[in-house]
Amino acid sequence: MSDINFDQKLDCRGLSCPLPVLKTKKAIDEMTVGTVLKMVSTDPGSKNDVTAWAKRTGNEILAAENDGTDFVYFIKKG
Amino acid sequence: MIILDVRNKEDFSRFNVEGPFQFDIMNIPYFDFIEEEIVSVSKVPQDKPIKVVCAKEGSAQYVGEILVNHGFENVSYLSGGIKTWGNLLAPKRINSQSDSYALFQFIRPGKASCNYGLIYDAEMIIFDPSKNIEFYESFAISQNSKIVKTFETHLQADYISGSKEIANKTGAEIFAHNGDFKEASFQYSTVNDGESYSVGKDGPEIRVLHSPGHTPGSTSYIVDNKYIISGDTVFIQSIGRPDLGGKVEEWSIMLYDTLTNKIMGLNGDLDVLPGHYMDWNEANSDLIFSEKLAYIIKHNVHVYNMDSAEKFTEFIKDNMRKSPDIYREIRRVNTGWLDVKLDEADVMDLGKNECTAVAYNKIKG
Numbered sequence: 001m002s003d004i005n006f007d008q009k010l011d012c013r014g015l016s017c018p019l020p021v022l023k024t025k026k027a028i029d030e031m032t033v034g035t036v037l038k039m040v041s042t043d044p045g046s047k048n049d050v051t052a053w054a055k056r057t058g059n060e061i062l063a064a065e066n067d068g069t070d071f072v073y074f075i076k077k078g
Numbered sequence: 079m080i081i082l083d084v085r086n087k088e089d090f091s092r093f094n095v096e097g098p099f100q101f102d103i104m105n106i107p108y109f110d111f112i113e114e115e116i117v118s119v120s121k122v123p124q125d126k127p128i129k130v131v132c133a134k135e136g137s138a139q140y141v142g143e144i145l146v147n148h149g150f151e152n153v154s155y156l157s158g159g160i161k162t163w164g165n166l167l168a169p170k171r172i173n174s175q176s177d178s179y180a181l182f183q184f185i186r187p188g189k190a191s192c193n194y195g196l197i198y199d200a201e202m203i204i205f206d207p208s209k210n211i212e213f214y215e216s217f218a219i220s221q222n223s224k225i226v227k228t229f230e231t232h233l234q235a236d237y238i239s240g241s242k243e244i245a246n247k248t249g250a251e252i253f254a255h256n257g258d259f260k261e262a263s264f265q266y267s268t269v270n271d272g273e274s275y276s277v278g279k280d281g282p283e284i285r286v287l288h289s290p291g292h293t294p295g296s297t298s299y300i301v302d303n304k305y306i307i308s309g310d311t312v313f314i315q316s317i318g319r320p321d322l323g324g325k326v327e328e329w330s331i332m333l334y335d336t337l338t339n340k341i342m343g344l345n346g347d348l349d350v351l352p353g354h355y356m357d358w359n360e361a362n363s364d365l366i367f368s369e370k371l372a373y374i375i376k377h378n379v380h381v382y383n384m385d386s387a388e389k390f391t392e393f394i395k396d397n398m399r400k401s402p403d404i405y406r407e408i409r410r411v412n413t414g415w416l417d418v419k420l421d422e423a424d425v426m427d428l429g430k431n432e433c434t435a436v437a438y439n440k441i442k443g
Contacts, residue, residue, distance in 0.1 A: 018137040021109050044425070045089075045133045052086040053109040 004062055004074045006038040007031065013042045013070065020046050021053050024075065028059060031077045036062065039073045046071050079127045084108040084141045085160070093429045095131060095163050097187060098358040098365055102126075108137035111144050119148045127152040134159040161424045164188035165210045169195070169217060170366045172305070172351070179282045180221065181305065183351060183366055184213075189237055190430050191354045192367055194307050199278025203227045205299060205307050206353060207240035209423060211247065214240065225250045227277070229269070229284070231309025231353060232296040233258035235322055235405035236431040238423050239412045241266075255288065257295025263414030269297055289340055291333020292318030292433070300348065306371065309353045312341060314360040314369045316434040317381055318353070320394060322401045330391040337382055346372025354431050402432055 010027050012020040020041045027037055039050070047064065050073050054061050058078040065072045081103040083090050090105040110118045122128060128150060130138040138155035145153045156162055167184040179198040186192070186208055194205040195217065202223040204214055218225050225248050228241040232255070241252045242264050252266040253275070259266055269275075271288035282302035289298045292310040296318070299307040310318030317337070320329035348371045355367045362368060375382045384390040404426055410416035411423070418426065 016134055016136050017132065018108050018112065018140045022112060025109075025112055048086045048088045049107075049109065052088065052107060053113075056107075056109065057113060 006074060007035040008037050010037060010039045013040055016043050017045055021049055028077050033077050035077055037075045041071045079129060081129050081131060083131045084137050085133050108141050111141050124150060130155040132159050164428045167210055167213050172366055194351060196277055197221050197223050198281035201226045201278045203277050205229045206231055207244055209238045209240045211240050211243050227251050229299055230254040232293045233409060234412055235409050236433055238408060238427050242414055255295035255297045258293050261413055289336045291320045291329055291336045305351055306348045307351045310433050312350050313352045313354055313434055314374060315356050318433055321398050327391055330394045331387045334387040334390040344371060350374055354433050356434055
């Protein structure tokens, strides 16, 4: 797991789409530019979705990791 | 009707709903509706029925509700998501209703593949079943029959076979060729070239034709001297790739021998029932994938008229494409050495096959 500093954490384990992206959007909306959100999901489908969503909204994925169960994303608000 | 696929663009471009008839399909990811609801909704035509599709079904339901809130009247979503489409089987009766037996083609559009059912005397045999076991069980019941045997044309690498699970659930016997299955972890009965089997009492004959090349154990089954269930050996517009096992030279020579010395020697009047198709235009007017062997040989003359095994091997090598990485895993599932959860199996099983040898681009061009 990466040693990336984050400012806020969001647990989306057990949720399936659209909830991980919806909750991530809500969390990011309330954060300030440049801060980092760590989001954890168990939905394999989140990988392409979160990546495409971040690209579309101008937020940056610093790292995306998978330990077999959890998909962990570090998203920097753009 | 309009299909509105709300998955991300990457997943959409890899695999989406299609069929024999033209219909409108749009891809607007669900997170576009989250970010810009009004702009996204305005892209969807309001005067046509909308069917929303996503990976599972949550996002389709979510977008469907947004559309309804904006005054759309005819909105539905695909329950179970894209996997429902990927696993779908469409049964088609192949032979005449007046025959004493019934032969069905089960078309799986999501995979561009076909498997087959033969019913006589309340017994049903399935050739190359997919993992959609519920479908076969309810189909057998609808035909007042019981699944008694499954026959494998070869060890599939592109989709998960349902034989093992059918055998476990119904007690049906699995038949397969040693050339592909000798290392399988489950019990099966060996088929050998020239043998005959039947279904029910005095049912139509099923003759075994070992037709190696796509795999060493590839086997075709000739039913009632009229139909040849050709697996991944003979396709209507192509042949099965002999390069998927990593032994392109050895298997190409086998395939050349099979085509030249076995297939071309068969009665040209046989109806070929292939394991895959490349395009819906191969289907006949009843939307069945079936063609006379003589016609296939004539229209694939490049493949069948090679002077030598060497030339044939060169041709195969020139047209080789990468084989999907997942095929190794699927083979392990199909020999019983890898157990996967249903969820994982659905994901492994998604996407079109990569089994046809050639698009003839080098030859025709």
